[in-house]
Amino acid sequence: MNLITKVILLIVMILIPILGLYAYSYRQSVHVIENQINTRNEEKLANFLNQIEILLDQNMLFAALATKDPEIKSVAFGNLPESGYDRFNVIQSLQSKLSLFSITNKIMNVISIYFPRSQLFLTTDTTSVFERDAFFKSYTPNWRLNKVEVNGIPMDAFSRFFASPLHEDPDGLMNAELIIRVDFFTQNITNLLDGFKLAGNSDAFFYRSADEVVYSSTANTQRIKQLLQNYPMDQYTSQSKFHDIVSIDGKKYLLYTLASSKVDWSLVDIEPLDEILKPVVHSRNLFYAILLLLLLLGTLAASLLYFHIQVPIRILIRGVEHIKNKNFGYRIRKRRNNEFQQLFDSFNGMGMEIDHLLKRVYAEEIRSREAIMKQLQSQINPHFLYNCLAYMINMAKMNNNKSVIAMAHNLGDYYKYTTRNETLVTTLINEIELAVNYMNIMNHQLDKFQYTCDIPESMKTIKIPKLIFQPIIENAIVHGLEEILEDGWITIVGIEEPDGYRLVVEDNGPGLSREALEALKSKIAMENNESEQTGLWNVHHRFKYYFGPNSGMLLNHSALGGLKVELYWGK
Structure with missing residues (x-):
């Protein structure tokens, strides 16, 4: 619930009790006025009926005097x-x-x-x-x-x-x-009814039945006839006095009846209740108008709070969300002619400082990663060199000069490729060609395995770290195919997926037991290499340094019988 909603709810919660108290006060006022009107009209009717009876008594008095x-x-x-x-x-x-x-x-x-x-x-x-x-x-x-x-x-x-x-x-x-x-x-x-009507807005008439009615000279006979039609007076005039609220043409009237004790007639009076309550209703409507005005002013005040406080706060929150999402180049472009402009300027200054600081940190991190990758790459060079020299020594002892010469040429091409320190990355096709050259040399030495290589054209130009693929091939040959008597087999397959790439190397060597495979996975996942076997560990960590945490190397049993090594990275 935002600030504007809370303010409006607060205003409504304040106005509701006021409205309830006023409604109660209004009902009480109307009730008091009705009681006073009833008392006044009953007294007025009694006085008026008494005047009629006095006139009748005066006529009766003559009869009494005449007999005397x-x-x-x-x-x-x-x-x-x-x-x-x-x-x-x-x-x-x-x-x-x-x-x-x-x-x-x-x-x-x-x-x-x-x-x-x-x-x-x-x-x-x-x-x-x-x-x-x-x-x-x-x-x-x-x-x-x-x-x-x-x-x-x-x-x-x-x-x-x-x-x-x-x-x-x-x-x-x-x-x-x-x-x-x-x-x-x-x-x-x-004449008496005319004088009675001058004292107010009532319509009084003398009533005995629907056919025996005495009106004032200015009586609204149509309204009285409608009253007699809608409300039969016999049920009211049968009582000594009666009052009620009746409705005629959608308007409310106060009805009074007072029966005469000397003649079989009743005095009936109707007064427009709306006219009587008009000042009170006007006061009520004025109060409601003031209440509505207060509500509008409160809403306007809440809107001003919203536009001048809530909106700037939301702008700042949105800016903080951008910073949180590592969008350090985000700047607030809104202009405010109040204190929030100083906050906006401070936020922009803070974002600029964070951006500059992170760029420096990023540059230092890149340089640090390059140094680490060079250090890791330097670990591969002597490891590979030792294996090649040992091979050349063995071939020389066996007087296999062709193999020695081929290895010497391969070794020269290899160091020609690896000693280009101007860049630490190359294309995937270059790495594959180096691996194929290496497999040809080893196959010339062992003469016991074959290989297939299936790389999609879209993957051949992908940039990867140098010497990232050759150690995997070397591991498959040295620790896999050399230990079997039958012919060996190596498959290299590149796979492109919607969100990344995979490069899978499998062999049909003896493979590893489940416990040995789990132990090898643990060694590769360690931050520091405590084993003399640095090849696969080196490839895994160089890959993560280059492509980020969502990349690396997976080891598993191969369907060919040996080991399955899978490199994966995102696009």
Whole structure:
């Protein structure tokens, strides 16, 4: 996990608790606001319903006062002059009392009195025509919504009858002393609802059923009808008071119902919750915007840290990886206008110093290897010389002058080849030709073996150390073929592989036992030669010095019966 990821995770870990605490605080705030709104609206509804009930009570009060008025009681008992001025004065006095009470209430209503004994009908609506059947047909001892015509215009009104003495049965009304009808127009309630709505964004209405609803003059009737359709009010108005959250057109509203204790109606109010919570929601959105801004600023800060710290550190790490992979010529080319530029310059200076130092060390190592190879090569020259001189002595004793002359010529060519000290390397074909010349001489001496040589053309020009191949042939002849009685055989095969080369020499000599072969491998692998047999050890170590650790010589049993010597090196 890099630095930028850790910084962003740290910012997120800091913001998550803040967001959680704010979400909890927001829910608590909304809960408190809803409780306060519920309390306020319940009190407001109760106060408003009380005003409606007071208006109804004022109309009921007139009925109670009328039954106590002496003049009204007198007429109710039948003491009404039949005609003349006295009758007119009584009727005019009663009419004045009705009008005075209607004006005193300052409400729109119609008050009517009917005296069954004298068949007298009085009303505050001067345009009304008394029809006894229609009058008694709408009789109700409780407030009920009716259609009342005023000046020929039908209007909605709450109507109620008062009889003295009281009569519950409409059929016995004609036995009453007087009957009072009060028509309380719903416009009075509409006016109150308009005043109620001015105190907020609510839509209040007076409700009894879906067909009996009193709205304010500015009510959103479409929204109220949708409310009544989606949420039947009967299940709410059956309770004395109720509140809930409802959804209309995807918006949330607070619903309140308060049942009247005097009439079979309920006051219903809906308030848009979104409008109420708008300041809180605005504050929440502002907080989220600030939180998002902090997150963006934190991400920006982390990005700046990444580009100004993490990226330079990665550049330095990549440079160190190049140095680790021995690419000492690598240099940082990036330019920074900060403290990292000094680190880059120091890194480049360090790489340059290491490169120069390693070049000097490499040069010294090359010179050291050349000295070692010359020393190893010098070990071969006397070893080979001793064998040739011994052979020449033996041939001279046997008066075999041709062999002595041939050996002398071969020895002269050999030292002519080996004394060229201007270079320590030659081509593989030159080494093979020297080995073939040597085998011809030895075969002339022994006259008991044959050889084959199969080298691919692509391998003939490969550079190898001088005198690296002749000791292997010599070992195969001296320690292998000389010890057998039958004819000997030597094979030389060059093999090219995808990643390297192999040069295999096999003979059909007696070979070595498994223990002797393992002992010889151990001697060859030793850093220092403690044996007098230096040929194979010399070849193995010269090969490793020249081609590196992934090269050398392998010894194994040959399918021909003798020893198998394999030189291998990479391309």
